[in-house]
Amino acid sequence: MAVIDLNPNEEIIIETRQHWIFIFFGLVKFGLLLLLPFVVYAFLSNQQPGFLSEYFKLIWGGLWLYFFGISVFLTKFWIDYYLNVWVVTNQRVFDVELKGLFNFEVAVFTLGNIQDVTISIQGPLATLFNYGNVLVQTAGENMTFTFRQIAAPQRIQEQVVELSRQIRQTPLNNSN
Numbered sequence: 001m002a003v004i005d006l007n008p009n010e011e012i013i014i015e016t017r018q019h020w021i022f023i024f025f026g027l028v029k030f031g032l033l034l035l036l037p038f039v040v041y042a043f044l045s046n047q048q049p050g051f052l053s054e055y056f057k058l059i060w061g062g063l064w065l066y067f068f069g070i071s072v073f074l075t076k077f078w079i080d081y082y083l084n085v086w087v088v089t090n091q092r093v094f095d096v097e098l099k100g101l102f103n104f105e106v107a108v109f110t111l112g113n114i115q116d117v118t119i120s121i122q123g124p125l126a127t128l129f130n131y132g133n134v135l136v137q138t139a140g141e142n143m144t145f146t147f148r149q150i151a152a153p154q155r156i157q158e159q160v161v162e163l164s165r166q167i168r169q170t171p172l173n174n175s176n
Contacts, residue, residue, distance in 0.1 A: 004094045014088040014159055019131035019151045023081055030074050037063055086147045095145050113139040114164040119153040
């Protein structure tokens with residue numbers, strides 16, 4: 001990933017994004033928005049048959065703009081999903097978040113600074129599909145990082161705690 005720079009001997013252990021169910025719900029929403037003009041067309045053709053032929057060019061232009069807008073929002077939705085990523089290496093944790101179309105915010109902390117790792121799974125859907133939040137508390141002034149709506153939060157929690165434990169047990173762990 002070009003946004004983060006790894007140190008020598010640093011390797012990526014976990015790379016995770018939001019759970020796939022949120023992509024599914026987003027695609028369902030976009031699918032319904034794509035069907036909306038056809039529903040409106042069916043309704044108007046039954047209610048006022050001459051209306052559509054009178055304003056054909058205007059309606060056609062409006063449809064092009066509508067579908068173009070839907071495709072722009074769908075592209076932005078996918079880019080947000082794909083580029084918002086949490087990366088855990090054998091030395092550090094990266095929280096990469098897209099802020100706008102060309103602006104990234106990257107938060108980085110070392111595994112040795114982790115004080116607490118908590119998971120939060122709320123609701124029946126989260127329990128059924130095994131997604132939730134992982135809150136990582138670091139040493140410092142109110143420093144909490146949240147991995148939001150990720151798959152298998154228990155597994156992520158266990159891996160981060162284990163990597164943090166390994167870092168603390170290695171000699172010279174304060175050099176990172």
